[in-house]
Amino acid sequence: MNKVDVETLYLKENGDIPNNPDLPLILYRGSLVDLENQCADQFKKNNWTNSWQNGVFDYHHYHSNTHEVLGVVSGEATITFGGENGEKVDVKKGDAVVIPAGVGHKRESASSDFQVVGAYPNGVDHDLKTGDPNERDALETIQFVPFPETDPIFGGDGPLIEIWSNVNRGS
Incomplete structure (x- = not known):
């Protein structure tokens, strides 16, 4: 595999999108x-399944x-990650993004051939939240989503494991 550039984005609560109070989004370029x-x-292979x-989607949504x-x-x-006033990120073929529970995401624009493969640690059947005010109890759920056991690309010793294991949850 080629050398990979890893970027992190910390996204705070943004209007109707809770984001994740502790875990950064991780972007793997290339x-x-x-x-x-x-x-x-x-x-x-790395136990991220249910692909x-x-x-x-072209609207803000998240998984709690x-x-x-x-x-x-x-x-x-x-x-756009993080809700209405979130961060706009350009992605292209070969990139991957690990989105923590609670982090909003919305496609703003795309080429006609844009396709992603999505998956979840341990094949969890994800929920779909859109920031409706009745979903505010999702924050409790978000804080208790377990850490994945493996990085989806690199396995047990990938950047995700290193970055997220250094996070103090609930601080």
Whole structure:
């Protein structure tokens, strides 16, 4: 595998999107360059399962009960992470993003061939939250989502494990 650039984004509560009070979003630039056609298999090998392939919704949403990985297998897009006033991030084929539970994401624009493979640690069946005021109890759920046992791309000793294991939850 090629050398991978790792970026982190800490996203605070943003209007109707709770984000994650402790865990940063992790962006792996170029991590899938050799794996586009085997992206779901790589995730599965590292116990991130219940995978699917498609695009990213064009509205703000988040999952309160699980973390999510998105691997860009074709095209490019701009995705806003963190809600209305969040961070716009450009992603392209070969990139991957680990989205902590509670972090909002929305596709702003994309090439016509944009596709991602998504998966969840231990194959959790994710919920779908949109920031409705009746969903505010989701914050309690978010704080208790367990850490994944493996990095979705690199396994037991990947950047995710190193970065998230140094986080003090609930501080």
